[in-house]
Amino acid sequence: MKDREKDIILTGEYVGVVEEFLPDKESTYIKDGKIFASKSGIISKDLEKRKIEIKTHQESDRKTVKINDIVIGTILFLRKYSVGLNFYTLNRKLHFNSFYFGNIHVSQISNKYIEKITDAFQKTDIIRAKVIKEQSNEYDLSTIGKDLGVIHSDCSICGTELDKIGYNKLRCPMCGNIENRKLANDYRQVSYTLRY
Ligand SMILES: [Zn+2]
Numbered sequence: 001m002k003d004r005e006k007d008i009i010l011t012g013e014y015v016g017v018v019e020e021f022l023p024d025k026e027s028t029y030i031k032d033g034k035i036f037a038s039k040s041g042i043i044s045k046d047l048e049k050r051k052i053e054i055k056t057h058q059e060s061d062r063k064t065v066k067i068n069d070i071v072i073g074t075i076l077f078l079r080k081y082s083v084g085l086n087f088y089t090l091n092r093k094l095h096f097n098s099f100y101f102g103n104i105h106v107s108q109i110s111n112k113y114i115e116k117i118t119d120a121f122q123k124t125d126i127i128r129a130k131v132i133k134e135q136s137n138e139y140d141l142s143t144i145g146k147d148l149g150v151i152h153s154d155c156s157i158c159g160t161e162l163d164k165i166g167y168n169k170l171r172c173p174m175c176g177n178i179e180n181r182k183l184a185n186d187y188r189q190v191s192y193t194l195r196y
Contacts (some may be wrong), residue, residue, distance in 0.1 A: 009043040009054055012036055016052055021045070024053030063095055065139055067131055072151070073102060073141075075125045081106045083121050085141075087129075101138050104129060108142040110149075110182050119168075120182040126152035128184050149184040164188065 009015060015028060016035045023035045030036075037043070041056040065071070073087025082105045088095055109120045120143075121127065127150050129141035143149045153162045155172035162170035162179060164187050170179045181187075 007043050008041070009037045010040045011038065015043060015054075016045075021050050021052040024051065027054035028052065063090065063098055065090060065100055065131055065134065067134070069131045070128060070148075071100070071102070071131060071139075071141065072126065072128050073100075075121050075123050075127065077123060078117050078121065080117065083117060085127065085129075087139075087141075102129065102131075102141040103138060104141045104143060108132065108140070108144060111144055114182070119180040121150065122153065122156050122179070122181070124154055125150045125181065143182055143184075146185045149182040149187075151184050151187055151190050153179075153181055153187075155179070161188070 013036065014034055015037055016023075018030060018033050018035060021035060023030060027037065027039055027041070028035050029038045035052060037054050039054055039056065041054040043052070043054050045052050069091055071087040072089035073085040075083050075085045077084045082103050085102050085104070086099045087102055088099045104121075106114055106117060114120050127143060128148050129143045130145070130148060131139050132142045133140035153170060154160065155162055155175060155177050156179060157177045158172060158175045160172050160174040163173055164183065165171045165178075168180055168183050170181055170183075171177070172179075
């Protein structure tokens with residue numbers, strides 16, 4: 001059985017029964033135990049979680065940042081207790097014409113204690129992070145979790161792409177320089193293609 005099914009649905013259309021799904025309050029309504037769409041869009045059924053909801057095109061293309069969004073960005077600078085970065089990619093969609101500014105505090109990098117910021121990030125690293133807070137057009141991000149952290153990194157001496165040689169350890173194949181990072185588990189193996 002398929003885990004997820006996707007189809008276009010129109011407002012008022014029957015989508016399922018309450019015994020089968022937990023209806024989403026924002027996109028469906030219930031009448032006589034049946035679930036109907038309260039707006040038109042793409043239906044998303046998660047059979048495992050038994051969730052049903054209707055997503056509009058605008059939502060999947062939205063450019064506003066929300067809490068818990070997963071973003072991809074580039075480290076711009078390192079401070080003593082935090083890093084600053086720009087991010088362009090929101091929930092796997094790349095926005096060429098807009099970018100956002102984020103900060104990651106040292107306490108939000110990893111579950112493990114990070115002594116120096118430079119043990120986790122360097123300038124120009126590409127990282128995946130989660131939005132945890134918004135404040136005045138800037139965003140606080142976190143890289144706590146296996147799937148979050150550095151996904152691409154260059155040698156700080158010669159600029160060659162670093163190879164992973166161990167847990168949060170990288171080595172330059174050109175000059176042999178060894179560096180530490182807070183790595184995402186798919187470092188340099190990011191499997192999805194960005195949508196344009
Ligand atoms: Zn090098």
